Amino acid sequence: MSSLEKLATKNWQMSFCISVAFCVAIFFDYVSNIAFGYWIPMTVAIILSAVSQGQGAIIRNALARVSGTFFGVTLGFLYANIFMTSSYLWMYSLPFIWFIGYYFYFITNNYIIYATMIALFVPILDAISDNAFLLEYGLQSTYFTRLGFTIIGAFIAISAIYIIHRNSFSAQPMMKAHTENIFKMQAEIIRLISKCFFDAEFSDKDLLKTIESHIFSITLIENIYLNIGYELDQNEDKELFYQCLFRFIEKLLSCSRKLLCIINHDHYSGAISNSDELKQVFAKLADKYNNIDEYFAGKTDNSTGKISAILEKINPKDKFAPEYLFIETAHEMSLLLDNMAYEVYNKCNTS
Amino acid sequence: MMKNYCSSIIAIFRRMDPAYDSLFSALYLTVPPLLAGFYSLYSLKPFSIDFVLLAAFMFLGIQTFSSYKDKLTYISVFLLLVALFQFIVNIFIAHPTVIIVCVFLIVLPILAVDKIRSACLLALTQLALFLNGSGGWYDALNGIIEVVVMGIMVISCMMLFEYSFSKTRMRAHLLYLLELLADAFNIMIFPDKKTAETYLVNKHLLAIPLNYRADFLVEHLFSSKQHIFLHRLFTQLTKANRVIVNEDYYFQKNIAYRNRAYLAYFQCRKLFREITFLTVYLNNEAEIQKLLPNTKALMSNINGSFKIIYKAIRTQESIEATLSDTVTNQWLVDCEKLKKLCTATLDKEILEFIYGIKCLITDIRKFEEILNNQGDSTP
Numbered sequence: 001m002s003s004l005e006k007l008a009t010k011n012w013q014m015s016f017c018i019s020v021a022f023c024v025a026i027f028f029d030y031v032s033n034i035a036f037g038y039w040i041p042m043t044v045a046i047i048l049s050a051v052s053q054g055q056g057a058i059i060r061n062a063l064a065r066v067s068g069t070f071f072g073v074t075l076g077f078l079y080a081n082i083f084m085t086s087s088y089l090w091m092y093s094l095p096f097i098w099f100i101g102y103y104f105y106f107i108t109n110n111y112i113i114y115a116t117m118i119a120l121f122v123p124i125l126d127a128i129s130d131n132a133f134l135l136e137y138g139l140q141s142t143y144f145t146r147l148g149f150t151i152i153g154a155f156i157a158i159s160a161i162y163i164i165h166r167n168s169f170s171a172q173p174m175m176k177a178h179t180e181n182i183f184k185m186q187a188e189i190i191r192l193i194s195k196c197f198f199d200a201e202f203s204d205k206d207l208l209k210t211i212e213s214h215i216f217s218i219t220l221i222e223n224i225y226l227n228i229g230y231e232l233d234q235n236e237d238k239e240l241f242y243q244c245l246f247r248f249i250e251k252l253l254s255c256s257r258k259l260l261c262i263i264n265h266d267h268y269s270g271a272i273s274n275s276d277e278l279k280q281v282f283a284k285l286a287d288k289y290n291n292i293d294e295y296f297a298g299k300t301d302n303s304t305g306k307i308s309a310i311l312e313k314i315n316p317k318d319k320f321a322p323e324y325l326f327i328e329t330a331h332e333m334s335l336l337l338d339n340m341a342y343e344v345y346n347k348c349n350t351s
Numbered sequence: 352m353m354k355n356y357c358s359s360i361i362a363i364f365r366r367m368d369p370a371y372d373s374l375f376s377a378l379y380l381t382v383p384p385l386l387a388g389f390y391s392l393y394s395l396k397p398f399s400i401d402f403v404l405l406a407a408f409m410f411l412g413i414q415t416f417s418s419y420k421d422k423l424t425y426i427s428v429f430l431l432l433v434a435l436f437q438f439i440v441n442i443f444i445a446h447p448t449v450i451i452v453c454v455f456l457i458v459l460p461i462l463a464v465d466k467i468r469s470a471c472l473l474a475l476t477q478l479a480l481f482l483n484g485s486g487g488w489y490d491a492l493n494g495i496i497e498v499v500v501m502g503i504m505v506i507s508c509m510m511l512f513e514y515s516f517s518k519t520r521m522r523a524h525l526l527y528l529l530e531l532l533a534d535a536f537n538i539m540i541f542p543d544k545k546t547a548e549t550y551l552v553n554k555h556l557l558a559i560p561l562n563y564r565a566d567f568l569v570e571h572l573f574s575s576k577q578h579i580f581l582h583r584l585f586t587q588l589t590k591a592n593r594v595i596v597n598e599d600y601y602f603q604k605n606i607a608y609r610n611r612a613y614l615a616y617f618q619c620r621k622l623f624r625e626i627t628f629l630t631v632y633l634n635n636e637a638e639i640q641k642l643l644p645n646t647k648a649l650m651s652n653i654n655g656s657f658k659i660i661y662k663a664i665r666t667q668e669s670i671e672a673t674l675s676d677t678v679t680n681q682w683l684v685d686c687e688k689l690k691k692l693c694t695a696t697l698d699k700e701i702l703e704f705i706y707g708i709k710c711l712i713t714d715i716r717k718f719e720e721i722l723n724n725q726g727d728s729t730p
Contacts, residue, residue, distance in 0.1 A: 015462035022458065022475055023451045029482060030447040042479035049472040095388075099381040106373035108562045125403055126483070215589050222565040243572050250578055253585065254627050258703075261624035265710050319697060320690045325706055328699055 013168040018048050021160035025153060036123075036145050043153025046118070048160075054171025056227035056234070058161055061111055062154040068115020069150040073142035076120045080127065094124065119146065162232070170231060171224045175242075178217045178224070180293070182249065185214035187290035189256055190333075194282035196263045197326060198275050218249060237347070248340045255333045259326065266322035272314055278327065281307055285330055288337055295341035304334040370527040370590065375516055379410050383508045387501060402497045404480065405433065408473045409505050415469075418599040422509065428467045430502045432457075432474035437481055437494035444486025454478065510601065517598075517605040521612045524591040525664055528619045531587055532626065533657035535580040539629040540650050577630045584623050591616055615664065618718045625714060628707025631700035639701060642689055645682045649708070652678050656715050660722065669723045672716075679712055 025044040029037035047065055050057035079097075083090035098121060105113040123146065161169045188210045192203070225242055228234060268275055284303045288295065307330055314324060368374055383406035391402060409429055413422045435457065443449040461471045484490055566586040570579045595616045600606050632639065639646055656673035663670040686705055689697075 011463045011465065015459055015468075018462050018472070019455050019459045023455050025479075026447065026451050026454065026482065036483070038479045038482040040479075041482065042476055045472055045475035045479055049469065049476070051472070052469065095381055095385050098384070099377050102380045103368075103373055103377035106376045107367050109564045110562065122404070122480075212592070215585075215592070219565075219586075219589055222569050226563070226565040226568055246569050246572050250573060250582060254581065254630070257624040257627040261621070261628065261707070261710055264621060264624070265713065319702055322706070325699075325703060328703075 010168045013165040017160050017164040021156055025156050039146055039149035040153045043150050044157045047157040055169040056230035059230040060227050062158050064111035065115040068112040069119040072116040072119025073146050077142050171228050175224050178221045181217045183289050183292045187286040190286040193259045198268045198279050200267050255329050258329045262322050262326050271318045271321035272323040296344045298345045304338055307331040371523045380407055383505050405501050412473055417597045425470050429470040430498050433477045434495045434498045436478040438491045440481040441486045441491035514602050518608045521595050524594050528587050528591050529661045531584050532622050535626050538576050538580050614721050621714045625707050625711040628703045632704050635700050643685045648678050649682045663722050
């Protein structure tokens with residue numbers, strides 16, 4: 001099955017799972033026939049709206065939603081019973097509370113704050129529209145009904161992803177695909193940088209596009225990493241691998257920045273070695289990053305040694321030439337990959 | 352006294368939200384629902400809770416898009432689905448089985464499409480709220496009218512925000528980027544923590560409690576402050592890239608400002624690359640000082656340059672030469688001497704540092720040119 005077909009199948013599985021969960025929640029709402037039963041399908045839809053970030057995000061959102069609802073209904077209960085029963089003028093403070101709440105949500109990205117705001121405002125708005133403050137904010141309608149329905153909604157959402165198709169929600173394949181893309185883009189960056197340095201052929205557009213795609217994938221895996229710890233089959237080995245991966249990427253980015261800085265200011269001056277040999281070195285390095293999975297599976301080569309040999313041959317007087325730093329950085333990148341591949345291969349064989 | 356209090360409060364907020372991203376996002380999320388609320392109150396139309404939340408959800412959804420085409424597609428799909436759900440729920444309110452079957456059949460194919468999944472999921476949240484309604488033809492039509500009014504309101508707010516705040520947002524991102532560049536430079540060159548921190552504008556970056564953000568989570572994996580700041584700069588560059596490079600602007604004044612900010616932003620990217628070369632400085636400080644005695648004077652000169660450039664962008668004024676020619680030229684002459692004397696014994700790290708500083712000098716001068724050539728139109 002091709003990767004596109006796999007993706008389409010996964011999307012259908014995901015869609016089926018969400019549709020079933022939501023319809024079950026509506027069914028519960030009708031069966032329970034209690035006021036505010038709509039809270040169950042609403043909870044399911046809000047929790048599952050994190051679906052694009054993977055299973056971990058859904059589980060985290062479910063947990064945060066339960067605690068956020070608790071805080072929200074508590075604050076709402078206090079607000080409605082202390083202020084809103086005394087004077088309707090307090091109602092004008094609501095937009096300010098809404099603004100402050102979401103401001104802190106955007107600063108911290110803490111989903112509990114988001115859930116708190118929803119749990120605080122939906123009943124208040126309901127109460128305003130129905131003119132039924134005490135009904136909306138009595139103990140029955142807050143702690144027993146809304147909090148209970150949130151727990152039921154969270155349970156339905158998590159059960160759906162666990163029972164129907166837990167693999168289609170996992171963020172691991174997404175993480176893998178974007179990590180592969182990072183290395184493929186890294187290879188492309190090395191190829192374009194080398195072309196620019198040695199042949200002075202500079203396609204600003206291509207390089208910018210590749211760098212943007214590279215950056216986009218890095219940002220995306222950082223966001224996936226945020227929630228991946230909550231996934232059902234996450235273990236310590238995987239966590240260690242991701243930590244290692246981020247440190248590796250940071251070092252790799254430093255090297256890329258150095259190379260980009262050099263091509264911004266200098267080009268090959270012919271001071272060191274012959275350009276064909278150096279071009280081959282960079283082509284090999286790009287190739288290594290393009291096929292990084294082979295190196296993770298145990299493949300080795302002597303390209304780092306070859307770069308070291310070129311560096312040793314350099315006349316000390318030529319060390320001030322930009323070529324020296326250019327080759328040194330290539331050496332650093334090749335060595336980085338070798339070390340990472342060695343660690344990954346050994347870790348895979350031992351655990 | 353009052354002024355001091357105000358500046359302290361502003362400083363606290365700036366510490367938490369230096370590029371004002373959260374402030375604008377919260378504002379975007381507050382104004383449309385507020386307008387919806389006022390519309391409901393003053394049009395003497397029965398107040399609808401869904402109407403207020405609809406605006407908030409819609410604004411939350413379009414936050415992730417940068418082009419107008421994507422934003423409008425998202426709004427259209429979302430509104431269409433909400434109107435459809437509104438209609439189905441209100442008409443079949445007494446027949447839950449029909450609602451469940453209809454919703455299942457509509458939602459199943461839509462959720463399988465990546466591009467419109469998030470709009471559909473938010474529309475489902477609205478659907479849940481409609482279940483609380485009383486139903487009937489009147490409510491169904493009324494709800495659809497609300498949806499159309501809300502769509503017009505959100506699109507108008509989107510344009511209004513672009514017109515009013517885009518320039519401020521771009522400038523805030525650029526200024527924060529420059530602050531971080533200056534901070535990263537200080538972190539690279541000051542050996543003791545205390546001295547470095549007295550110069551830092553963004554001290555809080557080293558310890559922010561109670562957050563759940565990917566950038567901070569990843570930063571905690573790095574062992575050195577240098578790498579933490581480089582990562583922070585990388586994150587800010589990506590955010591600024593979105594606002595300055597990728598975002599679609601409709602109004603001419605914003606497009607013109609973006610074209611000016613673009614040059615300054617790319618110059619910042621170049622400075623960032625050069626600062627990477629300085630990570631080795633502290634390991635070789637003594638030797639560098641011995642070989643190039645003017646290095647410290649040059650460093651403090653560069654440090655001052657960052658401040659002058661920052662001020663120029665903030666006040667939108669042109670600047671005079673930020674780097675002292677005497678100090679810079681002396682340092683470059685020392686480098687040339689060094690090149691002739693002892694390159695054989697020079698460590699790779701020292702060569703990296705020298706190269707980085709040379710490029711930094713060139714690019715700071717280019718930055719001055721960019722700012723001065725733009726004259727009154729400095730970003």
